[in-house]
Amino acid sequence: MTLEEIRTKINEIDDRLLPLLTARLDCGREVAAVKQKTGGPVLNPGREHEILDRMENRAGAYGREVRVIYAACMEASRSLQHRLLGSGEELRTLIQSAKDRLPSGGRIACQGAEGAYSHQAALRLFPEGELRFSHAFGDVFEALRQGTADFGILPVENSSAGSVTEVYDLILKYRFFIAAATTVKIDHCLAVPKGTRRGEPKTVYSHPQALAQCSEYLNKNGLSAEPFSNTAAAAKMAAQQGGSIGVICSQQAAETYGLTILDRDIQNSHSNCTRFVAVCRDPVIPPDAQKISLCFSLPHTTGSLSGVLSRFAIHGLNLTKIESRPLADKNFEYDFYLDFSGNVHEADTLDLIAALYEELPRFSFLGNYRELEAAP
Numbered sequence: 001m002t003l004e005e006i007r008t009k010i011n012e013i014d015d016r017l018l019p020l021l022t023a024r025l026d027c028g029r030e031v032a033a034v035k036q037k038t039g040g041p042v043l044n045p046g047r048e049h050e051i052l053d054r055m056e057n058r059a060g061a062y063g064r065e066v067r068v069i070y071a072a073c074m075e076a077s078r079s080l081q082h083r084l085l086g087s088g089e090e091l092r093t094l095i096q097s098a099k100d101r102l103p104s105g106g107r108i109a110c111q112g113a114e115g116a117y118s119h120q121a122a123l124r125l126f127p128e129g130e131l132r133f134s135h136a137f138g139d140v141f142e143a144l145r146q147g148t149a150d151f152g153i154l155p156v157e158n159s160s161a162g163s164v165t166e167v168y169d170l171i172l173k174y175r176f177f178i179a180a181a182t183t184v185k186i187d188h189c190l191a192v193p194k195g196t197r198r199g200e201p202k203t204v205y206s207h208p209q210a211l212a213q214c215s216e217y218l219n220k221n222g223l224s225a226e227p228f229s230n231t232a233a234a235a236k237m238a239a240q241q242g243g244s245i246g247v248i249c250s251q252q253a254a255e256t257y258g259l260t261i262l263d264r265d266i267q268n269s270h271s272n273c274t275r276f277v278a279v280c281r282d283p284v285i286p287p288d289a290q291k292i293s294l295c296f297s298l299p300h301t302t303g304s305l306s307g308v309l310s311r312f313a314i315h316g317l318n319l320t321k322i323e324s325r326p327l328a329d330k331n332f333e334y335d336f337y338l339d340f341s342g343n344v345h346e347a348d349t350l351d352l353i354a355a356l357y358e359e360l361p362r363f364s365f366l367g368n369y370r371e372l373e374a375a376p
Helices: 003-038 045-058 060-085 089-096 117-125 137-146 165-174 208-213 215-220 231-241 251-256 304-314 347-359
Strands: 105-111 128-134 151-158 177-185 189-192 203-206 224-227 246-249 260-264 273-280 291-297 319-326 334-341 364-372
Touching: 003 060, 045 060, 060 304, 060 347, 089 347, 089 364, 105 117, 105 137, 117 128, 117 151, 117 177, 117 231, 117 273, 128 137, 137 151, 137 165, 137 273, 151 165, 151 208, 165 319, 165 334, 189 231, 189 251, 203 208, 203 231, 208 215, 208 224, 208 246, 215 224, 231 246, 231 251, 251 260, 291 347, 304 319, 304 347
Parallel strands: 105 128, 105 151, 177 364, 203 224, 203 246
Antiparallel strands: 151 273, 177 273, 189 246, 189 260, 291 334, 291 364, 319 334
16 A cells, blocks of 8 residues: 555544544543532542553553553543533632732842842842842741741752752742742852952852852862852852852852952853742732643552643643652652643633642642743
């Protein structure tokens, strides 16, 4: 047979399959009607595995391929049932009650000190904010929990050094909402106390992420790296302590604390950026929100993660980040953090999130927000 003849044959088979597939979805609609009366859950793992095993065994040499096809059929059927049943009522109510505008001010908690990159992010998101600096990332979350701050500004990812895992762990622990995000261009400097000359510093202090982002410069110049809580806090310490020490910080931090800049733009990548998020206790969802964040865990079953991710593809949603973090006291079990492009005011997107809310363990909707790109 020629390729065209084979394609014609496939089209004919598809034409015969379509009525059967739509008839199967009609059965899903009938199942939803029954469950609406009985109150049964949409997901029945035992029933699904029974069908998948049976079809895989009957398909012979094509068993694995047939299993994937039937898994997709059941995903589609469940999605239909969730939509008909209005699943995730609690989540839908939460989203409907969310504020629709980010304020320009408020009490803003930041980790670090004046002049830090988090300071720049905070001013960009909250130009009229009352900034309050703290020593550790956990202090920001505690300020929110205790009600002494309205929003917290936290770095979550750097384009060169990767994720700030401590912050992701805290997001998953506290389950607060992300209200906004912005990207800050990172331009690191080597700064020293006034009077310190080039070649004198042998040890450089900064946040571990900044040290990693400038590793090539440090190695080239034979400088040892010493972790510090924050880039600006390191600059403040150097100004107070003096002596022949160096710090990696922003130009703004160096100027704020009266340090001398020996070298500029010392980061490994000159397109280096850090993504910051604003977190809060209550959801804020502006009408033009374009990024959604979720977290959840998964059962230890074959294909559980790929099954979830495929549902985003079916809905035409673009995943922009997935991060796994180990669960405390549970060996080799994980929470997953997920970012994707979308808006919960679009019915299909909300239906998907509501379905996942009903089906997945430890599911949390973490926010739908606007993301500002790095300033030029």
